[in-house]
Amino acid sequence: MNREKILEYIISSIESMDTDEAVDPEASLIDDLGLESLQIYELIAELEAVLGIRIPEKILMRVDTVEDLADEVYRLTGEK
């Protein structure tokens, strides 16, 4: 999966979590989307299952926006 597809997948997953508005790639996971730890954890588990990779916890220290998450996950798929 390329970066754009990963980004699209993440956006559709977040939208399915009942967010009220369309998800902007530059939206902050906390401040704009108000995602909770449990939801982010579910999203990460879903990405791991879909992409067949392990996503280490520590990437969440660098992830602020939806795009950041897509970049980190894409980098990990390249390292697989």
Next chain:
Amino acid sequence: MEQKINKNVIGMWDALKGGLVLVVILGHTFATAAEICQVSEWPILFRLISKSQGVVIFTFFIISGYLFKPKKNGIGKQYFSYLRIYLIASVGIVFAQIIHNYFSGTAWNEQLGRLILGLFYGATSHSVLNGVRLISPVAMWFFLVFMNGSLILQWIMRLKKEKIRNMVIFGGVIIFFLWYGLTGQWGKYPFTDAPLFPIQTGVAVGLMYIGYLLKENKVLFRPFKLCFCLTAAMFALAVFYYGDMDIVNNQYRLGILDWAGGICGAVTLIAVYIRICNPDWKIIEWLMWLGRRSMWIIPIHSVETMLIRWDERQSLAAAGVWPAAIIIFILRCTIIVFICQVIEKLQRKIQIKKRKTAV
């Protein structure tokens, strides 16, 4: 030029939650070790950790409010995702009681009715219903208060005028403290014993709303004035020393001053944490692991306490209070981490199965 680190990331907040969860478990462990060893005078660290539980709980609610986002849709779904965890944990606690009964040679249903009532009533360690003393399922009160508090805050946020929201939330808190102070109930455990912790939830909603306001006004990441910080910290320390907060039993030795001091203490703690901690530290990564799972760790901690009954492990008394505390803490953390990993593996399997079914 050195790149500025963004600390407003979910990992940083999870790490703080992880640290708070550890302090709560440590507090319960110290109390158990002191009980086993029948220590009359608690070591200073035991007293300090025990007394800091109030500020820890306050901080937890304020962080939850900071991460809170008002929603138009999906409130019910979010509530039921918490309720599901509460129900799964309740089943776990009931099974833990049955296993405990089996190994202690008593009837399989010994204390079971009082425990189930306690789970659905929302019992504190002092709750009595129609003359029957209920069993308090350890830390589950926190889960109920958090779950119901989040739902109530979502409803209150639907009020369009901020003034009315402030009046509802802070007015509720002030009415409670007036009632508490004027009715002569001060110091009576528990102050009120209504089902499902309505007062505790009201107090928690106030704290969550303060967390929300901190985010909306971007207070935490602004440079603070030194004199303001020192005043807040001094006030928090004075209240910490002279007061006593027990949110689960609605006990506040200094009344509303305890509440205000607890907020000052919690906000100071968060502000210091943000400024001092570095996301690259290894310990932050470990704490983040715990914090991300805090909504599971609280119920798991309740289950392991009901199952193992550390206060009945009298053999630990011979080791002395400090070794007993260290042993219990290490064993507790090992059990919690193990159960967390089992749950995660199960969740992953369910996820893969769901995906295969969808394909």
